[in-house]
Amino acid sequence: MHPITISDVRLYPVGLPLVERLRTSYGAEPFKSAVIVEVTTTEGAVGWGECPTKMRPSYAYETMGTALHVMREFLVPALIGQRFNSPTEVPKCLAPMRGHPMAKAALEAAVWDAWAKANLIGLAEAFAKHLPEGNEPTGRALVGVSIGIQDSIDATMNIINKRIDQGYGRIKLKIEPGWDVELARAVREQYPDVSLMLDANSAYSLADADHLKKLDEFHLLMIEQPLGFTDIYEHSKLQPQLRTPVCLDESIHSAGDARLAIAIGACKIINLKPARVGGFTESLEVYKVCAEHEIPLWIGGLLETGVGRAANLAFASLPGVNLPCDISATDRYYQRDLTEPPFVLGPNSTIEVPEGHGIAVDIKRDRVLEAQSYWFANYPYRHELGEKR
Structure with missing residues (x-):
């Protein structure tokens, strides 16, 4: 199988209206939030992943704010320039940063997608x-x-x-x-x-x-x-x-x-x-x-x-x-x-x-950008936390 080298990572905080809200024992959120990850390799493959975290620390401790901060400041810099023979090598690369499994999962998922595409196979086969x-x-x-x-x-x-x-x-x-x-x-x-x-x-x-x-x-x-x-x-x-x-x-x-x-x-x-x-x-x-x-x-x-x-x-x-x-x-x-x-x-x-x-x-890039605009238009936090721009 062919290795890949990560040359660029882009993060898109997004929001999407839900057909129906899902209320649980810990409440319901007003719309769907996520961080969409786009990974580009030097070989030309583009992979996509998703951090499906919520706005509040409800299901898990991670939020949109923590995910964006940890990815931008620590996880993405650790990935750039790395060569992977297999996506299973990603967790070791990110291991020095403890916790934040959803943020790590999103980046790893994008690498899995890029690696599968570079090797001309479906993700399930990978x-x-x-x-x-x-x-x-x-x-x-x-x-x-x-x-x-x-x-x-x-x-x-x-x-x-x-x-x-x-x-x-x-x-x-x-x-x-x-x-x-x-x-x-x-x-x-x-x-x-x-x-x-x-x-x-x-x-x-x-x-x-x-x-x-x-x-x-x-x-x-x-x-x-x-x-x-x-x-x-x-x-x-x-x-x-x-x-x-x-x-x-x-x-x-x-x-x-x-x-x-x-x-x-x-x-x-x-x-x-x-x-x-x-x-x-x-x-x-x-x-x-x-x-x-x-x-x-x-x-x-x-x-x-x-x-x-x-x-x-x-x-x-x-x-x-x-x-x-x-x-x-x-x-x-x-x-x-x-x-x-x-x-x-x-x-x-x-x-x-x-x-x-x-x-x-x-992946429809115009829809990703529209969803990013929706996120900023409905920004849920009192403070910008470094990601609103």
């Missing part, structure tokens, strides 16, 4: 080349849809009806204390057989175990991250009390975390968000841990634009990703995305991986 034999991509991903907290159960049911009519085979509902058992009961009364899961985003404590046991009667696919967002230990005390499988999301930041969670029985399923674990190199390690221990794995989402969604979809097409992923069709998120063609829900609740080199979607 991932498979770094896995043992038998992990060839399938060309599609099994997907579901995530539905935020609504004003009423009736409003929730209306959205569920719409999504099921569109062809989604797995429904995920955001929950919080007071918005859980009766919600699940209402769904099961109308849809006794639909694949249903609940996502708490760390809204409960171990003291709520008896209450969470009530969810067992609804035969859920899983309950995602019920306890603290950094916790693994207390989940190991909760899981034995539930018939419902616990899935860990926010707690898993590395393959080491996955090994620990599995070893102490903290979960039966793992959600992998490549941005959360610092990029696709670490994602491949998490993938291998789950395969070794026969732990079901699925790819989560952070409302990525087409840039990040294309890359996540490529990873989700690997055979070890064996549960429906949070990678919905484009029209679930945006009226007009940054990329073409749009992602479309296909038969059996699947989305096809685009054919071509790298992420294999066309």
